Amino acid sequence: xxxxxxxxxxxxxxxxxxxxxxxxxxxxxxxxxxxxxxxxxxxxxxxxxxxxxxxxxxxxxxxxxxxxxxxxxxxxxxxxxxxxxxxxxxxxxxxxxxxxxxxxxxxxxxxxxxxxxxxxxxxxxxxxxxxxxxxxxxxxxxxxxxxxxxxxxxxxxxxxxxxxxxxxxxxxxxxxxxxxxxxxxxxxxxxxxxxxxxxxxxxxxxxxxxxxxxxxxxxxxxxxxxxxxxxxxxxxxxxxxxxxxxxxxxxxxxxxxxxxxxxxxxxxxxxxxxxx
Amino acid sequence: xxxxxxxxxxxxxxxxxxxxxxxxxxxxxxxxxxxxxxxxxxxxxxxxxxxxxxxxxxxxxxxxxxxxxxxxxxxxxxxxxxxxxxxxxxxxxxxxxxxxxxxxxxxxxxxxxxxxxxxxxxxxxxxxxxxxxxxxxxxxxxxxxxxxxxxxxxxxxxxxxxxxxxxxxxxxxxxxxxxxxxxxxxxxxxxxxxxxxxxxxxxxxxxxxxxxxxxxxxxxxxxxxxxxxxxxxxxxxxxxxxxxxxxxxxxxxxxxxxxxxxxxxxxxxxxxxxxxxxxxxxxxxxxxxxxxxxxxxxxxxxxxxxxxxxxxxxxxxxxxxxxxxxxxxxxxxxxxxxxxxxxxxxxxxxxxxxxxxxxxxxxxxxxxxxxxxxxxxxxxxxxxxxxxxxxxxxxxxxxxxxxxxxxxxxxxxxxxxxxxxxxxxxxxxxxxxxx
Numbered sequence: 268x269x270x271x272x273x274x275x276x277x278x279x280x281x282x283x284x285x286x287x288x289x290x291x292x293x294x295x296x297x298x299x300x301x302x303x304x305x306x307x308x309x310x311x312x313x314x315x316x317x318x319x320x321x322x323x324x325x326x327x328x329x330x331x332x333x334x335x336x337x338x339x340x341x342x343x344x345x346x347x348x349x350x351x352x353x354x355x356x357x358x359x360x361x362x363x364x365x366x367x368x369x370x371x372x373x374x375x376x377x378x379x380x381x382x383x384x385x386x387x388x389x390x391x392x393x394x395x396x397x398x399x400x401x402x403x404x405x406x407x408x409x410x411x412x413x414x415x416x417x418x419x420x421x422x423x424x425x426x427x428x429x430x431x432x433x434x435x436x437x438x439x440x441x442x443x444x445x446x447x448x449x450x451x452x453x454x455x456x457x458x459x460x461x462x463x464x465x466x467x468x469x470x471x472x473x474x475x476x477x478x479x480x481x482x483x484x485x486x487x488x489x490x491x492x493x494x495x496x497x498x499x500x501x502x503x504x505x506x507x508x509x510x511x512x513x514x515x516x517x518x519x520x521x522x523x524x525x526x527x528x529x530x531x532x533x534x535x536x537x538x539x540x541x542x543x
Numbered sequence: 544x545x546x547x548x549x550x551x552x553x554x555x556x557x558x559x560x561x562x563x564x565x566x567x568x569x570x571x572x573x574x575x576x577x578x579x580x581x582x583x584x585x586x587x588x589x590x591x592x593x594x595x596x597x598x599x600x601x602x603x604x605x606x607x608x609x610x611x612x613x614x615x616x617x618x619x620x621x622x623x624x625x626x627x628x629x630x631x632x633x634x635x636x637x638x639x640x641x642x643x644x645x646x647x648x649x650x651x652x653x654x655x656x657x658x659x660x661x662x663x664x665x666x667x668x669x670x671x672x673x674x675x676x677x678x679x680x681x682x683x684x685x686x687x688x689x690x691x692x693x694x695x696x697x698x699x700x701x702x703x704x705x706x707x708x709x710x711x712x713x714x715x716x717x718x719x720x721x722x723x724x725x726x727x728x729x730x731x732x733x734x735x736x737x738x739x740x741x742x743x744x745x746x747x748x749x750x751x752x753x754x755x756x757x758x759x760x761x762x763x764x765x766x767x768x769x770x771x772x773x774x775x776x777x778x779x780x781x782x783x784x785x786x787x788x789x790x791x792x793x794x795x796x797x798x799x800x801x802x803x804x805x806x807x808x809x810x811x812x813x814x815x816x817x818x819x820x821x822x823x824x825x826x827x828x829x830x831x832x833x834x835x836x837x838x839x840x841x842x843x844x845x846x847x848x849x850x851x852x853x854x855x856x857x858x859x860x861x862x863x864x865x866x867x868x869x870x871x872x873x874x875x876x877x878x879x880x881x882x883x884x885x886x887x888x889x890x891x892x893x894x895x896x897x898x899x900x901x902x903x904x905x906x907x908x909x910x911x912x913x914x915x916x917x918x919x920x921x922x923x924x925x926x927x928x929x930x931x932x933x934x935x936x937x938x939x940x941x942x943x944x945x946x947x948x949x950x951x952x953x954x955x956x957x958x959x960x961x962x963x964x965x966x967x968x969x970x971x972x973x974x975x976x977x978x
Binding site: 278290291320345369494499509543 | 556557559560561564596597599601602603604605606609631633634635636637638706729730731867869870873877879880881890892895896911912913915918922924
């Protein structure tokens with residue numbers, strides 16, 4: 268969620284159970300401003316908190332010109348000193364997802380033991396894999412990237428795609444109406460679209476290319492992996508992901524306020540089909 | 544099109560809820576000015592909210608205050624002795640806010656009487672139906688009996704509501720079968736109390752029973768208090784009262800630093816639930832002996848089942864088992880910069896969402912989460928049992944087709960002609976011998 272509105276938006280997502288205490292909030296208000304100045308971000312967000320066994324990681328994200336592509340993530344233990352996370356490439360993602368299992372420890376230099384039996388490839392491949400070890404910092408970068416990729420949410424109309432291809436905040440977004448806010452069709456994934464090309468020309472004709480350039484949440488498989496509720500006396504629409512437990516998105520209908528935050532353990536809920 | 548919705552007469556859901564929640568803020572006219580020194584059953588939720596926020600758990604200030612007022616309504620309407628905010632369980636379409644209360648003695652008898660009446664009417668109906676049919680010798684395995692209200696897993700009563708301001712619903716007491724079934728399944732809550740729980744092995748009951756079972760499991764697994772806050776009551780007469788404890792008046796409080804350093808300073812204050820599904824073990828074999836007096840010899844030969852023993856009440860958390868290679872608890876201080884006034888925070892790793900805080904003499908527990916246990920990396924549900932094998936086929940039980948009448952007659956003729964030929968052969972032989 269945007270650092271400028273952190274003080275009031277934390278109350279709106281608190282329905283999921285996790286908040287920040289007053290010391291952390293005060294520290295964030297100061298350090299995010301400094302962060303924005305140092306890294307020259309256009310906008311800086313507090314992305315969330317990943318809880319480890321010994322320590323918790325606080326994650327912030329800076330956005331550049333293109334909101335979708337210029338994303339830099341940073342982590343901290345005390346909300347004051349921020350360290351940059353490495354960018355998550357496909358090779359890194361494959362490497363980490365096989366090696367790292369279990370809960371986050373809380374130590375960024377912790378090395379995960381790689382199980383050599385899992386790779387029945389050639390000897391050369393096995394050697395390469397054994398050489399590069401997986402640290403928790405890499406795992407953190409990959410987890411943040413995967414969560415953004417799979418479950419980050421924005422309301423329809425909040426972002427526009429400019430003619431040059433840049434994705435930016437829509438200044439004339441006035442919020443979803445009360446009736447639109449309770450339908451899952453009006454929420455979009457904030458990541459590169461995968462399902463748009465599969466739609467028929469008839470469906471594409473109804474969409475507005477400036478606004479509807481992202482995947483809709485209601486196309487997610489399995490159906491029911493999002494929990495949509497009205498919280499805070501019915502004034503705030505809250506979406507919770509059941510795939511990554513801990514991701515909460517809020518939107519106050521008829522206003523511009525929206526945002527998402529992840530407060531959880533950093534593990535994907537692979538048992539989802541059994542639990543629905 | 545969106546502006547038209549404001550002119551339509553249908554109120555939005557927020558407006559409907561606001562009308563109901565307005566009642567929370569109405570002070571009844573006949574409320575006397577209560578003395579401040581009188582102890583009330585209402586917990587101080589504002590204080591709880593402050594400490595929980597320091598611990599990083601919270602539902603939002605305004606929401607906590609609404610819950611506070613809703614608890615006040617509950618205490619006044621049900622006349623509870625002692626009440627506590629237990630926590631919040633999130634569901635897919637709506638959530639539950641759960642309040643824990645101590646049982647009133649009068650209610651126990653009413654429920655037991657109702658149960659007895661139902662059983663008698665059931666037996667009568669069943670007997671009439673069974674008379675014309677054959678009776679089988681197969682007896683279903685004995686059902687583990689429920690614990691009485693006020694003891695074991697049913698020590699407290701629970702009330703739930705989906706939004707503060709809406710009426711509270713009382714949850715029924717839990718049975719051991721429901722707890723054992725809940726241990727084997729891994730399902731989200733939907734938010735509707737009458738929803739069926741579809742899973743394998745089948746759950747005996749609806750979501751309201753599943754909710755109650757999970758609440759019992761979470762309470763038994765994660766409710767903790769500082770060492771020395773409670774002490775065991777020494778009962779002289781009954782040995783059943785293993786679960787009685789009372790607040791220790793001499794408790795001086797443990798410094799926060801010590802609470803975060805070692806887990807021996809925290810103890811469980813709810814009884815552990817045995818694998819049988821109850822807190823006190825029941826010997827089912829002894830119960831079966833009452834029903835069938837004919838098979839006494841067989842019973843003596845059978846081994847008696849060993850009693851299940853769990854850790855006694857008030858065992859420290861340091862004795863909890865480690866599962867999935869992670870420690871079951873982790874402790875933090877709420878603040879690094881001002882540790883002098885920080886609060887000790889205890890989080891559970893097995894039930895994500897269960898948090899306890901302690902600050903000198905004050906402590907409390909809360910659960911805010913999805914109501915499911917951490918199952919490790921992968922969960923595979925129990926497979927359905929294999930189909931029963933059929934009786935092996937063989938000649939003694941397989942039917943042979945009876946030959947038709949013509950075939951029988953032709954067979955007889957054939958045999959008859961054979962006999963004639965044999966007789967003629969013998970005659971020829973005799974003739975030959977004679978010659």
